Amino acid sequence: MNKPIMNCLLCERELQGGMGWKELLTAVLPKTICQRCEQRFEKVTQQLDADVVTLFHYNDAMKDFLHRYKFMHDVVLAHVFNREIAAHLNRNPRLIIPIPMHPESLKQRTFSHVDECLKAANIPFEQHLAKLSSEQQSKKTRQERLSTAQLFEVTNPAAIKHKNIVLFDDIYTTGTTFRHAKKALLEAGANTVDGFILIHS
Known part of the structure; x- marks a missing residue:
């Protein structure tokens, strides 16, 4: 901007x-x-997972924000949490990888909401994951999410080998997306993989 x-x-x-x-x-x-x-936004005060940091709870204000940003295509709202994201990721020595969208989903939405948040916060990142399914996790039950087949593949294993990585995503519900991405990266040779996620649902 x-x-x-x-x-x-x-x-x-x-x-x-x-x-x-x-x-x-x-x-x-x-x-x-x-x-x-x-x-109006409720900050997370106690982290529930050792390898994942989340910033905000999924309250009514956050539901409204996500609806406007992701589904009404209000791209400028990528800047809403730029300070918080920058404070946690700026000057981070680890490789930052955003959770990718499936190409079909990206075509429908026209922009990657996760990538745009990082751009708004001036955070450098690299894309080394590809999503294998266009199914939306938000439309599945908890049990269906937990039993989902591997969602990601690493597109450039040499680029992540022996690297310490931070995965960035917008929302954490059951943790399925994060666990699948982490597993793919570790199996491809990453040293460590932690998560930094905007919202805990």
Whole structure:
């Protein structure tokens, strides 16, 4: 996004403060949502899995955000959580790999919502996974998700061999997507694989 964000991306209220000296001198990303909207999102205070960090709970505010971002194709909303994502991944020495979409799903949605979040936070990443099925995990029952066949393959094993990797995704429900991607990467030669996920459902 090239022009400054003057109004909250979610409610369009005027943002207070704008780009100050702190942002200019330290390269901190500017605010994109107002304090009132920030307070509607519930942060995760206790992590449930040793190898996965999640930032927010899946409350009503988050449901509304995801609906607008993913299904109403409001791509600019990729910037809503850019500060939080940057704070956790900026200057991270590990290789960051986003969970990919199946080509058919990408064609229908027209953009990769996971990739766009990383781009908005100025986080470098590499794509070394391909999704094998166009089935959406959100449409399956918990039991169906847990019994799903391998969802991913590694497209360039040499690029991930002996690497420490962080997998980035938007939402964690049963953990099936993360576990499948982690298994594929470890079997292809990755050293370690951890997860950094925006929402815990």
